[in-house]
Amino acid sequence: MLVQPMPQNWDSSKWICMVGATDEKNLILGFGFSDKKVGIDFFNTLLAWNDNNNVNEGNIQMSLVQEDKRHYSVHIYPTLERRFIKKNCELHERLFDKRKNAGKELNFLVTQICFCKVFPITPKCAYNLFYNNAHNILVQLFDASKVKEDDPRTYYDIFPVDDRKILFKNVTVCKRKDLDKEENTLEYFHVPKY
Secondary structure, rough: OEOOOOOOOHHHHHHHEEEEEOOOOEEEEEEEEEOOOHHHHHHHHHHHOOOOOOOOOOOEEEEEEOOOOOOOEEEEEEOOHHHHHHHHHHHOOOOOOOOOOOOOOOOOEOOOOEEEEEOOOOOOOOOHHOOOEEEEEEEEEEEEOOEEOHHHHHOOOOOEEEEEEEEEEEOOEEEHHHHHOOOOHHHHHHOOOO
């Protein structure tokens, strides 16, 4: 059994928003956390999934899915194409001896986590900002600890936690009905409750 890296301090209630921003030449999709410790642990997990590289070469899948007219979900998870998975499967296939194992076949089980959260659709929400701009997106962690849900004046009081970013060459942005069962299996079968 192979286990994908997981966060040590996860608390989904601390993931409070998605941030759409620009640094004048790049689009930035930010994960806003009300607790920096939880947010940093989450971003460190993303980096671990990506072999500590700042360009995602198919190690991580991220999707923004319109659930209905008022909500979209964000899904992010490690893919089975990660080098860690491929290397371990190849190693165990090489070392597996059918004769010593009474003719049994080698099977792999990979456990992983999919982070998913539902957010409201607004004119400037991440779903709408990235709907037609889903390529070459920089993903970054944002401190949203000063945001108060019932006070719109605080919505702009969000800042990057640090300079770390991961370039996603492609982000899936679509309506639920347009998900492909083969290509977006986790998103297709996981319909979030909200």
